[in-house]
Amino acid sequence: MIYTNAVASTDGDTVWIRPSGIIWQQADVLATRTSTEDRLQWYRAISKNHVAVQDLLKEWDLTSAPRFRENSRETLRDEIFGTLRNNGAIRQRAGLPTSSSKPRWALESHFANLFDPLLTGDEFLAAIDTWTSEHLDAGSRLKALRSRATADRDHEVLVQLPGEGGTRSLEPSESSRILKGVIEEWAPRRLNDPLVLTISEPGDKLYVQDQQQLSTLGINIDVSNLLPDALIADLGTNPVTFWIIEAVATDGPITDHRKDQLLTWAADQHISPDSCQFLTAFSSRGSSPARRRLKDLAASTYAWYLDEPTMELQWDQISGRGGTVIPIRPSR
Incomplete structure (x- = not known):
């Protein structure tokens, strides 16, 4: 999600992804295709379909080697994304029906900030402690739930x-x-x-x-x-x-x-x-x-x-x- 800049924005210009985009991700792409244009190309491919991903990998002269099985996206969506959402770490796009195939997931910016490579050592540990205290207690989870419900009401x-x-x-x-x-x-x-x-x-x-x-x-x-x-x-x-x-x-x-x-x-x-x-x-x-x-x-x-x-x-x-x-x- 960080690779594609799928981080929730306050200006309405958020990049959203589907679980399949993570399933199709692979180490060679992360390690060798690091420019902004590479990331944009990858995002466009995963936003289309698996054939587009395969075509892009061929263009980049990379062998397809996904890290996850195709049918594992349900576990990712229902268990991992669900838990992260309930803890305020990622956001689910409001206004989409359950059956929609459109991308709907993005990291919350405050959670994405923990992955800043300049954040190291004691400063990194302190940032984790701060985020945990602010987002993982019962009151914070209740606020996150209330916020999602309010966003959903705008589209119901x-x-x-x-x-x-x-x-x-x-x-x-x-x-x-x-x-x-x-x-x-x-x-x-x-x-x-x-x-x-x-x-x-x-x-x-x-x-x-x-x-x-x-x-x-x-x-x-x-x-x-x-x-x-x-x-x-x-x-x-x-x-x-x-x-x-x-x-x-x-x-x-x-x-x-x-x-x-x-x-x-x-x-x-x-x-x-x-x-x-x-x-x-x-x-x-x-x-x-x-x-x-x-x-x-x-x-x-x-x-x-x-x-x-x-x-x-x-x-x-x-x-x-x-x-x-x-x-x-x-x-x-």
Whole structure:
């Protein structure tokens, strides 16, 4: 991280790296390619992909000899980076969804200062003692946690739930913005009396509107099992209709296979298949996921687009001779 100058800056011009950039690092690069231009070239390569790294090594006439196995990046990210972050030594970039592949890690400047080569002997030991006393006690870790939470709030997606449901904060992502549209725009138009039961997010994050109501319904939420992005009940129908919703930012529409999986999940929650409806939500009809996956939508399901909130797409079987399929119709 020091080699690429991935040190958090106060002016917003921070260089961020991914764990893979460390996995691909090797001794020959550190030892022989030390100029500013070399470091910039290396940073550009690791910011692209492993092929770019291999091409740069060939250009430098160096043999590829990474110090870590490729699959060790999860340990680096989850255990080492997590511990360093909790102790205030490195910073995680705010505003990125959990699923994003963009670089998000940089050293805190006060921690990076400990690696100043001019800092030696007793002065070096004193600097370590000072940093430890200022950053490793419980109060300092609490301040670091508070600071991260404040930064995350600046980027979160705030959703107004129907009725007296209050608000819910979702992580910053395109799927969160689509879900916000479903809950705030689609549900009030389409459903008689909507109640948001669950919202699931990447990283095993699960929002439950009312655990007591779920218990009454016999619904047991387990994040280790398959979950839809959202489950909304329409209390204004008899029997109650359960809408199983997937928000597609990159992939994951309700296909026939996915529908079967979700119906099995619903049955396990004591929800009758006859009471289930399905909605795949996209950002736009022109978005890449919508253009690619519209052909894969399961029969008897609906699609909705964030930028056309008053419209809804229905895909269903023709009912018989004289029957009519209405592929696009306004929502109520």
